[in-house]
């Protein structure tokens with residue numbers, strides 16, 4: 001474990017300072033919304049490497065995309081879970097595409113809607129040639145749950161390369177942080193398709209963003 005400049009505990013060694021710097025620069029370029037897809041024919045052909053943000057409803061996917069791209073309202077965020085109901089594609093500097101996925105585990109939406117967006121999301125995750133990595137977001141207050149385990153299984157079976165990102169770390173005290181990071185690392189390590197680390201982030205307090213940007217940059221460098 002390493003201490004970042006802000007004194008936050010991070011499980012990531014800052015050994016790739018160059019990637020972090022280039023990743024930071026990458027996201028100084030403007031990002032723009034390209035397409036929102038609710039059906040398979042609406043999926044855009046991007047010809048850019050893609051990084052998708054997946055996770056439970058309300059885990060903070062849209063907020064993290066905004067934080068990483070330095071754009072306050074690129075992806076729509078909400079107090080109401082289940083807000084992102086389509087796959088949203090954002091072109092960042094014509095170098096990379098970030099994909100904001102609908103969250104899973106939201107019980108209040110209609111069954112037909114849930115089926116539609118879950119089906120499309122799974123098809124996308126399993127069959128997208130340009131998809132470089134899925135960032136699987138886990139709310140650090142909740143930890144990995146059964147729904148997350150189901151999706152990890154799907155990733156492993158479909159050979160989707162993925163990495164775990166803890167969100168909303170600003171809500172935890174130091175002891176809680178250490179526990180959740182250790183538990184999450186241990187669980188991620190059991191999965192062959194998972195990147196062997198965990199990103200520790202807060203969109204609100206701008207924690208762990210350069211590490212995440214550096215990781216994303218390393219995937220397209």
Ligand SMILES: Nc1nc2c(ncn2[C@@H]2O[C@H](COP(=O)(O)OP(=O)(O)OP(=O)(O)O)[C@@H](O)[C@H]2O)c(=O)[nH]1
Pocket residue numbers: 055056057058059060061062063064076077078079080081082083084085101102103104167168169170171201202203204205
């Ligand atoms: N404290 C704190 N709250 C956060 C953070 N990131 C997101 N939130 C809050 O969590 C709620 C959900 O955030 P979203 O970014 O909309 O979550 P989402 O995963 O995109 O949600 P869906 O689109 O419904 O799947 C909002 O009220 C955010 O303000 C964070 O880093 N810290």
Ligand SMILES: [Mg+2]
Pocket residue numbers: 061062063076077083084100
């Ligand atoms: Mg969202």
